[in-house]
Amino acid sequence: MVEKTPWLDLLTYTLLILGIGIVGFPLFYTIVAATLPVEEVSRIPMPLIPGDQLLVNLKTAWIKGNLGIQMWNSFIMAAGITFGKISVSILAAFAIVYFDFRFRKIAFVSVFCTLMLPVEVRILPTYEVTANVFGPIQQILAVFHVDTLIGFFTGNRFRISIEFSLLDSYAGLILPLVASATATFLFRQFFLTVPEELCEAAKIDGASPMKFFTRILLPLSKTNIAALIVIDFIYGWNQYLWPLLITTNPRMSTAVIGLIRLIPQMEDLPTWNVALAGALIVMTPPVLVVLFMQRWFVKGLVDTEK
Amino acid sequence: MLKRSFFSSKYLPYLLILPQTLVILTFFYWPAAQALFQSFMLSDPFGVNSQFVWFDNFSRLFKDRYYWKSIGITFFFSFSTALLSISIGLLVAAMANRVLKAKAIIRTFLIWPYAIAPAISGIVWLFLFHPSFGVIAYSVMRWLGIHWNPILDGNDALFLVVIASAWKQISYNFVFFIAGLQSIPKSLIEAAAIDGASPLRRFWVITFPLLSPTLFFLLVMNVVYAFFETFGIIHTVTQGGPGGSTMTMVYKVYKDGFVGLDLGSSAAQSVVLMIVIVVLTVLQFKYVEKKVQYTG
Numbered sequence: 338m339v340e341k342t343p344w345l346d347l348l349t350y351t352l353l354i355l356g357i358g359i360v361g362f363p364l365f366y367t368i369v370a371a372t373l374p375v376e377e378v379s380r381i382p383m384p385l386i387p388g389d390q391l392l393v394n395l396k397t398a399w400i401k402g403n404l405g406i407q408m409w410n411s412f413i414m415a416a417g418i419t420f421g422k423i424s425v426s427i428l429a430a431f432a433i434v435y436f437d438f439r440f441r442k443i444a445f446v447s448v449f450c451t452l453m454l455p456v457e458v459r460i461l462p463t464y465e466v467t468a469n470v471f472g473p474i475q476q477i478l479a480v481f482h483v484d485t486l487i488g489f490f491t492g493n494r495f496r497i498s499i500e501f502s503l504l505d506s507y508a509g510l511i512l513p514l515v516a517s518a519t520a521t522f523l524f525r526q527f528f529l530t531v532p533e534e535l536c537e538a539a540k541i542d543g544a545s546p547m548k549f550f551t552r553i554l555l556p557l558s559k560t561n562i563a564a565l566i567v568i569d570f571i572y573g574w575n576q577y578l579w580p581l582l583i584t585t586n587p588r589m590s591t592a593v594i595g596l597i598r599l600i601p602q603m604e605d606l607p608t609w610n611v612a613l614a615g616a617l618i619v620m621t622p623p624v625l626v627v628l629f630m631q632r633w634f635v636k637g638l639v640d641t642e643k
Numbered sequence: 644m645l646k647r648s649f650f651s652s653k654y655l656p657y658l659l660i661l662p663q664t665l666v667i668l669t670f671f672y673w674p675a676a677q678a679l680f681q682s683f684m685l686s687d688p689f690g691v692n693s694q695f696v697w698f699d700n701f702s703r704l705f706k707d708r709y710y711w712k713s714i715g716i717t718f719f720f721s722f723s724t725a726l727l728s729i730s731i732g733l734l735v736a737a738m739a740n741r742v743l744k745a746k747a748i749i750r751t752f753l754i755w756p757y758a759i760a761p762a763i764s765g766i767v768w769l770f771l772f773h774p775s776f777g778v779i780a781y782s783v784m785r786w787l788g789i790h791w792n793p794i795l796d797g798n799d800a801l802f803l804v805v806i807a808s809a810w811k812q813i814s815y816n817f818v819f820f821i822a823g824l825q826s827i828p829k830s831l832i833e834a835a836a837i838d839g840a841s842p843l844r845r846f847w848v849i850t851f852p853l854l855s856p857t858l859f860f861l862l863v864m865n866v867v868y869a870f871f872e873t874f875g876i877i878h879t880v881t882q883g884g885p886g887g888s889t890m891t892m893v894y895k896v897y898k899d900g901f902v903g904l905d906l907g908s909s910a911a912q913s914v915v916l917m918i919v920i921v922v923l924t925v926l927q928f929k930y931v932e933k934k935v936q937y938t939g
Contacts, residue, residue, distance in 0.1 A: 345842055349738045356735035357752045360813055363767045364755075366778065370770065382781050425663040432659035435649050444660050451671045453924050457871045457893045458916040461900045461909055462674035462681070473673045513670035516663060533646060546650040575760035577875035582901070593760045597879060600766060603794075609770050616763050623758035628751060635754075638815070639822050 371395070371614035378610040390610065397608075398599060398615035406588055407595040408619070414510045414580070414591055415573030421515035422569050423562060430524035431550055435536065445525070452518040456579055464582050467509050471499040505589045510580055514573070519641040520565055527561055528554065564637030567630045571623045592619045675917070681910035700911035709887060710895070710912075717870065717891045720805060724873075725865035728809035729858070732816025737846065739817075740824045750821070757814040761807075762875030768807035769793075769880050793881070797888025800881045804889050807880060808873045815868075816861050823857035824850065863927045870919065892916060 366385075370378050373388040399405060426448075432438070433445050456463060466472055503509030531554065539549040577593055584590040596619055599612040627634050682700050686693035704710050739749050756764070771779045772793055780791040793800040827850060835845045874893055877883060883890040883898060890898070892912065900909030 340836065342842060346741075349741050352734065353738045353742065353749060356731065356738070357749070359731070360735075360753055360756060360810070363764075363771060363810065366771060367767050379776050381776065382778055383776065425666065428659045429663040432656040435646055436656035436659075437649055437651060438656040440660075441656075444664065447667060447672075448663060451667050453917065453920050454671050454675050455871050455920065457874060457896070458913050458920060459671075459674040459678050460896055460913070461906065462677035463670055464901075465677070466669060466674055470669065473669065512666060516666045516671060521663070529646075536646060536649070540650075546652060546655060549650075571758050575758075575762075575875075577760065577762045577878070578897070581878070593762050593875070596763065596766060600769070600879070607776060609773075609776060612766060613770060616766050620759050620763050623760075624755050627755055627758040631751065631754070634757075635818055635822075638757075638818050 367613045367616060370610055371617050373610050375606065375608050375610055379607045391614070394610045394614035395618060398611045398618060401611065402595045402599045402615050403587060404592055404595060404615065404618055407590055407592040408622075410507075410510075410589060411574055411592040411619075412622070413507055414576065415570050417507060417511035418514050418573035418576075419566055419569040421511060422517040422520055423565050425515060426517045426520035427524050427555075427558065427562075430521050430528055431554065433521075434525055434528040435546065435549075445521075448516065448521045449518050451516050456513065460578070460582065463513055467503045467513060467583055469500045469502055471501055475499060504583050505586045507589075509583050510576075510589075510591070514576065514579060517569075520569075523561060523565070523641055524558065527558060531557060560633075560636070561640070563630070563633045564640060567626055567634045568637040568641060570626055574623045595619075678910045678913040678917075681906055682914045684907060684910075686906045696907070700907040701914075704908055704911050704915075709890075712887060713890045713892055713895045716801065716889065717893075720801065720808075720873075720889075720891055721866045721869035723805045724808045724812065724869040725862055727805065728812040729816050729861055729865060731809070732813050732861075733820050733854075733858075735813070736817050736820030736824060737850070739821065753817050754814040756811050757818075759811055760875060761811060761873055762879045764807050764811045765804075765876040765879035768803060768810070772799075772803050772806075795885055797885055800885055800889050804873070804876055804880055807876050808869055812865060812868055816865070819857055819861055820854070823854050827853050859929075860927065863923055867920070867923050867927075870916075870923075892919075 369385060369387050370383065371394050372391040373384070373394075374390045377384060377388055429444065429448060433441055469475075503512065535553055536549065539553060544552070575593060576591070580591045580594050584594070587595075596612070596615050599608075599615045601607045601609060601612060681693075683695060683697060684693040685696045685699065735753060739746065739753070742749065759767075771777050772791065774780050774792040774794060777791075783789050783791045791799055793803040831849055831853075832845055835849055836842075840848065870891070871893055873891070874897070877889055877891060877894045881889040883894050893916065896909050896912045896916065899905045899912065903909075
């Protein structure tokens with residue numbers, strides 16, 4: 338900075354290279370392992386020079402892990418969660434900032450409190466709701482004895498039964514993860530910094546609220562939306578617990594879950610080359626998103642404090 | 644807060660918040676209420692018959708030796724993971740901040756693990772530490788004479804999941820430390836340098852205290868991460884074993900509820916976790932207050 342410190346500079350570079358090495362070693366090793374035949378990968382110690390079996394291993398992993406359909410499912414899930422999170426939260430933030438209505442405060446606080454309810458703390462009941470989305474309505478009806486009441490008035494025995502299961506469906510994978518306190522908060526903060534004059538001008542020109550939203554607010558929010566797309570896509574792609582719970586049909590499961598079937602067990606042939614080739618395939622889309630949208634990624638991370 | 648100039652409409656705002664409200668009522672508040680309700684009920688494994696039992700589930704839970712063990716493991720796991728990844732993240736960020744050239748390349752090389760799913764991080768580290776094929780297990784045995792076996796030894800397994808969890812989180816900490824370091828005014832550090840403070844002293848006396856809000860925030864966020872987002876790592880690497888030595892509280896909720904079908908206990912554990920996350924969220928917002936004081 339001010340003085341010349343050759344030794345410190347040397348130390349800086351050494352530590353940096355060491356740090357990058359520690360962070361990068363697992364990936365390097367994964368790539369090497371994915372290029373080796375099975376007898377090489379189980380040699381002790383494993384050679385550190387890449388072999389020529391990469392394409393073979395990738396293909397085996399793709400077929401054995403049924404990754405084609407599962408990568409597609411992961412993509413749908415990640416894209417659905419991204420689109421859902423951003424659109425429900427931007428609409429809610431628009432309502433909260435630009436309209437005066439009775440439940441405005443409650444709406445904001447109730448979204449905010451979902452921060453304290455990650456899926457991990459409500460595993461079983463969320464599964465139950467997803468198994469029958471009308472379960473809550475049915476239970477409320479049962480509490481008020483609505484069926485007995487109708488039976489009393491009509492003279493017939495009456496039973497209300499509505500069931501709709503989201504297990505093993507895209508909606509079930511996506512919907513329960515769509516609410517986002519952080520995105521709502523981010524859009525709210527951003528809308529509060531938008532100059533008042535814009536809204537006044539739009540009103541004078543006779544623009545409807547939705548026209549103001551689509552023509553002015555949405556284009557202004559572009560950078561925020563881009564940042565959230567990166568963060569939410571990675572979040573959706575890397576989901577593990579939720580798809581594990583609600584998918585039983587392998588055709589509906591996601592790529593990260595599918596990988597588990599590729600891990601060799603004690604009694605199997607140690608085909609770690611195939612398992613790690615599969616890991617490479619599955620990690621590629623989110624890693625590419627981070628690398629190519631680095632600027633948005635850093636902004637998204639710091640802004641949402643995710 | 645509301646804009647000075649706003650729209651008025653009878654039905655439009657309700658329509659706009661409807662999608663979000665439906666989602667949070669159905670998939671957040673209803674299940675949370677159910678968990679609370681079920682934690683006071685004793686049900687058979689199929690949930691057909693149930694009976695109100697007050698705090699029986701909780702007292703049963705807190706008399707359970709294995710639950711206490713799980714609490715201990717979770718705390719040890721979370722704080723080790725947080726400390727390890729925060730210290731590496733801070734070290735690399737402080738070094739990267741000193742470098743003038745190649746900043747973008749260094750950043751690129753350090754942020755990509757954020758994109759790796761916890762479950763994949765688990766698979767990769769499981770291979771690196773595999774007792775028969777893993778290169779790290781081999782090196783440890785060759786040079787340190789330690790027989791490494793995370794499949795049989797509980798401590799080895801816990802160490803392995805800490806490493807796999809901390810590795811993935813380094814990039815997150817790095818990004819926040821870099822942001823924090825860049826917000827420190829250069830003039831402060833230059834003034835100290837002119838006064839003759841050595842680079843190390845400048846770091847300890849100026850940079851580190853000014854980073855403390857970031858540090859505190861990251862400590863909370865890393866503990867939250869280790870508590871709630873490492874399920875994938877535990878599930879792929881150890882499944883809570885061997886002998887429950889990596890059974891974190893979240894994994895135990897899953898195991899007791901989904902595999903063991905003990906609904907009451909699982910619900911009571913969920914309620915305990917809710918209390919934990921409420922405390923952590925309050926702590927996190929203490930940071931927001933602090934940050935405001937520093938900047939303004």
